Amino acid sequence: MEADEALLSPLRELGVPEAAARRALALTGNVSAEAAAQLYFGSLETQEQLDGGGCYKMVFVVNTELAMGVGKIAAQVGHAAVGLYQLIQEKSTGRKMICQWDEYGAKKVVVQGSNTAHLMDLQALALSLELPTYLVQDAGRTQVLAGSYTVLAIIGEEEIVNQVTGKLRLLN
Template identity: 90%
Template sequence: MEGWEWQEDPAEYSAGGYHPVQMGDMFNGRYQVVQKLGCGYFSTVWLCQDMVKKRRVAVKVAKGGESFAEAAQDEVSLLQCVLAGLQFLHKNCRIIHADIKPENILLQVDEESLQKLLHDTAAWSQSINLGLKRPGILANQLDHCNIMKMRVKIADLGSACWTYKPLSKEIQTQPYRALEVLLGLDYCTPADIWSTACLIMLLVLLNSWEEFLLKLLSLGNSHQNSSADKALALTGNVSAEAAAQLYFSGLEAQEREAGGGGYKMVLVVNMGLAMGVGKIAAQVGHAAVGLYQLIQEKSTEREMICQWDECGAKKVVVQGSNAAHLMDLQALALSLELPTYLVQDAGRTQVSAGSYTVLAIIGEEEIVNKVTGKLKLLN
């Protein structure tokens, strides 16, 4: 699965194209460039140091030209409206929306603009059914609308709950699900902000979405748009070929699951440290995120994460005896070619610096069970 990263054309670093950026450059006298994060058709994204608030931020630099500048302004305006709506829900209504995603962010347009949007959408759908590649239709749909005058509405409160009385432990559509929800911990209004941040990442990554979607659908998946969308999102929307490879490998994973297989992540807690409940929860979170990030850095193992996700992202927390036990389990897991991540605590609270707190292991259930199958569940 090599070659997923989009590479912009150096020739586009010119008037009307990408803005040339160097490490150490300063934006707006405040944001100093640290390194490049990525790019898309409309922009590049840079990791910067906020010299005022002393924190790291991501800065999106749009291409030159009036149309790109307007698109960037529209994007910021829409996001501001979403955040304003969430602030009203959280502060005034004391409501957690619990399902922020693109489908639940609606734009109110006038009748003339609506008819044009419907016409263009029908043309786009017909082009897919006929196997035609007509990129640009969806991207240009809103050109006939004044986005700055649109009203933005947050829709579908079917999963919403009170801030003081959560109704369910499992909320949010999975790609937009907050970390605390994934770990089964208590959640509140920041869960909505996490989902909104995921929306922002989509805006960063989906610049070439339509072109890649049409290419992917042309490879034989025209009857399952949602699967095509998901494959593109998981591969960063940078290559139809990579998305197709991921999609078909996902089908193989589903076939294996139907045959009794499956994937899971097991988190082994060092019970010899006598950590408190909160400390254990934090360390389990470190282990899960650490293992996930480790796999994302290795292109040869990314498929495993996708297959794990397809199987429901199953996670099990079990008890380990002590540090030596965790190290023995890690050695066994590595001998079976299972990815692992062993957390060493910084020593700020409860345990000594360098203490091994939690071991994370992921892989096919049958193989993982050879390592952790006899361990007791944490209760």
């Protein structure tokens, strides 16, 4: 059963991803947006089924040993996001991952890494779990020495990414 387009808008306004909203409407027989919303928000297990599996997220691990300013950190996280996105777009499987990540809210989290060795260890673990990564190496034009590793970006299913970064503290 196809989703009723008129009922889709209220669900999207509630923050329900489009694909999940369509599935919830179809499963409830297009009775109402309220019935679909209750199904979607009813339980985490139901939500994951409607979402079509695990959610994806992108995590940025900032090398706090470098004592970068807020603007520098923002720029380095931007480099990491663009670099990882470009890297993933080169692979057909990566394009699917990016679509799923984007469709379900494009979740991004910024956490603290203690130093360069820590970033390298996290990257090695992520790669062993077959997660795409991108490590930013600074050009050295402003606050840090040329060649400094500033940010590690990782993307993948949230459950797997959490095996790498789940215990790290949010950047404050």
